[in-house]
Amino acid sequence: xxxxxxxxxxxxxxxxxxxxxxxxxxxxxxxxxxxxxxxxxxxxxxxxxxxxxxxxxxxxxxxxxxxxxxxxxxxxxxxxxxxxxxxxxxxxxxxxxxxxxxxxxxxxxxxxxxxxxxxxxxxxxxxxxxxxxxxxxxxxxxxxxxxxxxxxxxxxxx
Amino acid sequence: xxxxxxxxxxxxxxxxxxxxxxxxxxxxxxxxxxxxxxxxxxxxxxxxxxxxxxxxxxxxxxxxxxxxxxxxxxxxxxxxxxxxxxxxxxxxxxxxxxxxxxxxxxxxxxxxxxxxxxxxxxxxxxxxxxxxxxxxxxxxxxxxxxxxxxxxxxxxxxxxxxxxxxxxxxxxxxxxxxxxxxxxxxxxxxxxxxxxxxxxxxxxxxxxxxxxxxxxxxxxxxxxxxxxxxxxxxxxxxxxxxxxxxxxxxxxxxxxxxxxxxxxxxxxxxxxxxxxxxxxxxxxxxxxxxxxxxxxxxxxxxxxxxxxxxxxxxxxxxxxxxxxxxxxxxxxxxxxxxxxxxxxxxxxxxxxxxxxxxxxxxxxxxxxxxxxxxxxxxxxxxxxxxxxxxxxxxxxxxxxxxxxxxxxxxxxxxxxxxxxxxxxxxxxxxxxxxxxxxxxxxxxxxxxxxxxxxxxxxxxxxxxxxxxxxxxxxxxxxxxxxxxxxxxxxxxxxxx
Numbered sequence: 001x002x003x004x005x006x007x008x009x010x011x012x013x014x015x016x017x018x019x020x021x022x023x024x025x026x027x028x029x030x031x032x033x034x035x036x037x038x039x040x041x042x043x044x045x046x047x048x049x050x051x052x053x054x055x056x057x058x059x060x061x062x063x064x065x066x067x068x069x070x071x072x073x074x075x076x077x078x079x080x081x082x083x084x085x086x087x088x089x090x091x092x093x094x095x096x097x098x099x100x101x102x103x104x105x106x107x108x109x110x111x112x113x114x115x116x117x118x119x120x121x122x123x124x125x126x127x128x129x130x131x132x133x134x135x136x137x138x139x140x141x142x143x144x145x146x147x148x149x150x151x152x153x154x155x156x157x158x
Numbered sequence: 159x160x161x162x163x164x165x166x167x168x169x170x171x172x173x174x175x176x177x178x179x180x181x182x183x184x185x186x187x188x189x190x191x192x193x194x195x196x197x198x199x200x201x202x203x204x205x206x207x208x209x210x211x212x213x214x215x216x217x218x219x220x221x222x223x224x225x226x227x228x229x230x231x232x233x234x235x236x237x238x239x240x241x242x243x244x245x246x247x248x249x250x251x252x253x254x255x256x257x258x259x260x261x262x263x264x265x266x267x268x269x270x271x272x273x274x275x276x277x278x279x280x281x282x283x284x285x286x287x288x289x290x291x292x293x294x295x296x297x298x299x300x301x302x303x304x305x306x307x308x309x310x311x312x313x314x315x316x317x318x319x320x321x322x323x324x325x326x327x328x329x330x331x332x333x334x335x336x337x338x339x340x341x342x343x344x345x346x347x348x349x350x351x352x353x354x355x356x357x358x359x360x361x362x363x364x365x366x367x368x369x370x371x372x373x374x375x376x377x378x379x380x381x382x383x384x385x386x387x388x389x390x391x392x393x394x395x396x397x398x399x400x401x402x403x404x405x406x407x408x409x410x411x412x413x414x415x416x417x418x419x420x421x422x423x424x425x426x427x428x429x430x431x432x433x434x435x436x437x438x439x440x441x442x443x444x445x446x447x448x449x450x451x452x453x454x455x456x457x458x459x460x461x462x463x464x465x466x467x468x469x470x471x472x473x474x475x476x477x478x479x480x481x482x483x484x485x486x487x488x489x490x491x492x493x494x495x496x497x498x499x500x501x502x503x504x505x506x507x508x509x510x511x512x513x514x515x516x517x518x519x520x521x522x523x524x525x526x527x528x529x530x531x532x533x534x535x536x537x538x539x540x541x542x543x544x545x546x547x548x549x550x551x552x553x554x555x556x557x558x559x560x561x562x563x564x565x566x567x568x569x570x571x572x573x574x575x576x577x578x579x580x581x582x583x584x585x586x587x588x589x590x591x592x593x594x595x596x597x598x599x600x601x602x603x604x605x606x607x608x609x610x611x612x613x614x615x616x617x618x619x620x621x622x623x624x625x626x627x628x629x630x631x632x633x634x635x636x637x638x639x640x641x642x643x644x645x646x647x648x649x650x651x652x653x654x
Contacts, residue, residue: 058228059254066229089257128232132243139247 017130018121021137022114025050028141039110044097047113050120051093053140064088070120078112080104166369169323172210172240173203175388175505179362179377181370184345187321188368189314191288191339193330194349198360199379199386200327201231202238203349204284206385207325209240212249216281219274220252223259224290228252231286238385251278259291264309267291271313275320282323288339289328307338314342344368349379357532359499362388378499389501391545404607407518407556410448411441413626417602417611418583424517426606427547427557427580429524432587436598437619438560439468440475442520444623445558447477449518450487456518457510458490459503461526465490468522475623489514498530500542504549511555519550523560540580547580582606587617591640592633599636600626 015023029049030042037045047067055063067086075081083103085095100109124133168183177183184190184207192200204220212218222228232252235241246252253274258267275283285291291309317324326339340346346365351358360379364372378389406421415421422428422445432438446456460468468490472479482488489510493503511519521527528539535542550557559581584604590597598617602610614636616627633641 055254055257057252057254059222059256061256062227062229062254124229127229129236129243132232132236132246135243135247136252139251 016118017134018118018125019114021121021134021141022046022117025117025137025141026110026114038101038106040097040101040106040113043110043113043117044092044094047094047117048092050117050137050140052091053143054136056143057136057140060089066120066123067093067116070116070123073123074112074116074119078108078115080108080112081116084113084116169207169211172206173386173388175377175390176362176386178390179364179373179388180345180367181372184323185367185369186323187318188323188344189317189342190323190325190345190347191343192325192327192347192349195329195331195351198349198351199381200329200349201226201286202235202381203347203386204286204325204327205235205238206240208250208282208284209242209245211282211323212245213281214249217248217278218250218282218284219278219280220250221255221271221274221283221285222252223255223285223287225287228254237383239383240385251280255285255291264291264305268309268312268316272316275316275322279320280322282325283317284325284327286327287329288326289330310338310342350376352534354532354534357534359532359534378501380502389499389505391501407445408448408452409441410444410446410451411624411626413615413617414441414585414600414624417600417613417615417626418585418605419608419610422556422558422583423605423608424556425551425554426582427551427559428583428585429559429561429581430585430587431561431563432600433564433589434562436587436589437617437624438562438587439471439522440619441624442522442558442560443472443475443477443479446488446518446520447472447479450478450482454517455487455514456489456520457507457514457516458488458520458522459493459507459510459527460490460522461493461530462523465492475621477623486514489516493527493530499532499535500538500546503527503530504546507546508549511550511553516555519555519557521557521559523562525562544580589639590636599630 025046026039026043029045030037030039051060051063051067054066058066064086071081071084071086080100080103083096083100087093087095094113097109097113100112104112121133121137124136127133128136167186168177168180169186170183171177171180192203194200208218208220222231232246236243255267255270258270271283271285291306314324326343328339330337330340334340343366345367348363348365349360350363351360360381361376362379363376364374373390375391377391380387380389405424406415406419407424408415408421409418428445430438430441442458446458449456458468463471469480469483479488479490483490491506491510493506507519507521510516524543527543528536531539531542547557547559563586581604583602583606585600585602587598587600590599598619599614600617601612601614613629613631614633615629618625618627630636630641632644634644635641
């Protein structure tokens with residue numbers, strides 16, 4: 001199955017669970033951050049948050065391996081991701097967002113990053129089961145929303 | 159002032175057989191070490207304990223350090239039937255400590271563990287692998303060892319103070335038992351995996367449980383898709399033997415009860431030995447069928463042929479074994495697969511006995527049983543068989559075993575000398591050459607506390623089974639296999 005297969009909306013018009021959870025992640029970041037946050041920056045912040053929170057469960061190395069694979073898979077469909085770099089054990093985790101926005105525009109960058117998140121959820125699901133993958137990510141999301149982890153305020157404006 | 163002892167509650171381990179070995183379960187708030195080599199089942203054991211005890215209110219925290227990556231661990235663990243994904247993330251929380259272990263000192267590791275405990279207020283904490291922490295910080299340098307000592311002490315204190323039952327998992331060797339964690343631990347479960355020739359056997363030993371009388375010895379472990387199962391050793395001396403009623407049970411073999419002074423004594427262990435083809439299995443089946451005909455129930459453990467074949471062969475003699483199985487009166491269990499331990503065999507037979515409420519058990523044969531065991535256990539066959547027979551007869555079951563003895567024609571081997579001591583009654587069968595024909599004879603050579611015939615008697619194996627015939631009192635030298643007729647034959651006819 002390629003990246004887009006599961007990412008597309010289901011025939012009933014309902015989003016696939018990975019797409020749904022990716023969008024929830026991004027919208028939660030948007031609501032927490034400054035007004036006027038662009039969709040691409042919110043998507044990048046969601047990736048940062050997920051990396052940090054998921055690392056608590058599966059370790060930074062395991063989490064970085066997942067993101068690396070997700071990025072590699074998604075790049076084939078989204079050239080906008082060419083300049084995106086992952087910086088393991090760093091804050092922010094997603095690097096090159098400003099350059100990508102400048103080169104491809106905010107909507108295209110946001111769509112590409114969202115697809116990368118979707119791919120990551122799918123990958124995790126293939127490894128440990130969709131149900132548990134969604135649970136772990138939801139748990140990470142809840143933990144982030146509760147403020148168990150340090151606030152994600154290190155992403156600089158471009 | 160009235161003295162009141164603090165009650166230590168027991169947590170169920172969720173591992174069949176383990177609570178018995180632990181003397182009732184896992185002591186609540188204990189600080190435990192699960193040690194053993196790679197692949198011995200440490201991680202699976204810890205998961206079974208977590209999934210049995212974790213609740214949303216008192217979750218389990220599973221700290222992973224270095225070693226098996228968490229994603230892979232979850233991928234494999236969730237294949238077990240005990241793994242309930244609904245609990246993951248809520249009642250069971252996985253936390254990775256690799257960053258703290260690799261980048262920081264033991265103080266930071268402890269701080270992170272304590273902060274997670276304060277946050278989640280868990281009932282169970284697992285650290286997998288604790289050896290990774292010790293390995294990173296517990297080098298032979300004096301300072302590092304001291305740090306590890308203090309770390310273990312503080313960790314144990316915090317965990318107990320927070321009323322946590324904890325398990326540290328680690329790959330340790332027996333030479334490493336001076337590691338501070340061994341001293342501090344309230345309980346030590348040692349898992350091992352021994353390879354003998356081409357068989358592999360996993361075993362568990364409870365080295366220490368504070369405040370509990372655990373079952374000593376090595377207990378076999380089997381890992382299936384349901385997780386670990388422990389097969390406890392059942393020391394004969396811990397069981398009270400039911401007072402025998404000395405009731406006589408019919409063997410179902412015409413003429414044989416007479417040789418036995420009226421039949422087999424209920425609750426005894428009987429052994430029938432003989433060479434190949436002498437009719438041992440036939441007699442054993444007749445013994446079982448005689449009990450079934452009286453309304454008793456039974457279990458037959460077969461090692462040398464498939465149950466279907468066994469039943470078909472028995473039913474060819476109108477034994478109605480198949481019908482009795484369908485009626486739930488009889489269970490035929492097949493224990494042929496190699497690499498069994500005696501404990502597993504014992505467990506399988508005892509469970510079957512329990513299921514049907516068996517009064518008679520046939521083990522056909524001891525020779526097949528010995529071969530079915532993993533090579534590791536064959537060395538302990540005598541001792542193991544002693545426990546097996548002891549456990550069965552202690553509960554009032556009459557055990558009928560068969561054993562093949564190879565015999566040179568010129569000498570009779572009464573029994574397999576290795577195992578004859580476990581039996582109360584021994585009957586032998588053998589071939590003799592008489593009047594130019596190969597004939598079968600049998601004799602009772604041992605019956606504890608009872609008179610019995612001392613004659614050799616001919617017997618036939620027909621389509622209907624074994625029938626005992628004439629006594630051979632006019633012959634000498636039967637034991638040599640080539641008897642000689644005395645001058646005046648006085649064959650005594652017996653009614654059967």
